[in-house]
Amino acid sequence: DAGVIQSPRHEVTEMGQEVTLRCKPISGHNSLFWYRQTMMRGLELLIYFNNNVPIDDSGMPEDRFSAKMPNASFSTLKIQPSEPRDSAVYFCASSGAGVGELFFGEGSRLTVL
C-alpha cells in the first residue's frame, strides 16, 4: 500500500507569493493532520480533519493559512501571501482507528525568500 503522499517535496518561493501544498492520505484513513516542523518550535499541529471535516484549526498561525479537504483522498494547505517566517517543513499525516498512530508523509520543505 502507498503511504501518505505529499507534493511538492521542495518549494522555494518569494515573499508574497501563494504556496499550495498537497496531500494524499492513506486510503481508508478517516483522520488527516497538517503539522509544521521548525528548529525553533519543533512539531506543531496546524489543523485536524476527521471524515473530511475540519475539527480543530486552532494551530493555524493566522489568516494567511487555509486548509481544505474536498474529499477523502485529497487535502491542501495554502499560504497566501507567504512570508519568510513560514519557511519550514510541512507534514501531512493520516490515521485510521489507532489513536495517535499517525502515518506521516515525507514532508514539503518550504523556503520563502
Add this chain to the structure above:
Amino acid sequence: AQKVTQAQTEISVVEKEDVTLDCVYETRDTTYYLFWYKQPPSGELVFLIRRNSFDEQNEISGRYSWNFQKSTSSFNFTITASQVVDSAVYFCALSAINDYKLSFGAGTTVTVRA
C-alpha cells in the same frame, strides 16, 4: 497542560553500543497514551510504539525496548546493539486517551558511527 521533555539533544555512539533515550512527561490527565516516533534522514516520522497509561509493563520489540515508569513520569527507550540505520531523530509524545492531539518532545538526535 501537557508537556514532554527530552533532555538529551544529541547522542553519538559507536555501532553495537546500547543507547537509551530519556523521556519525561507532565500531564493532569489520569489516563493517557505515550508514543515514540522515529524521523530518519528521509524526513517522514515513523510510528514506533503506543503505550497506555494503564499498562506499565515494559515492552521489547527486536532491538528496541521501552521502560515505562509512572512513578517518575518517564517513558525511556533503549536501542540495543545499535546499528548505523538507527541514526535518526527520535520523538517522544503524549496524548490524552481518545484525543487526537499529540504533544511532542523536542526530539533526540541519535548518530550511530560505524
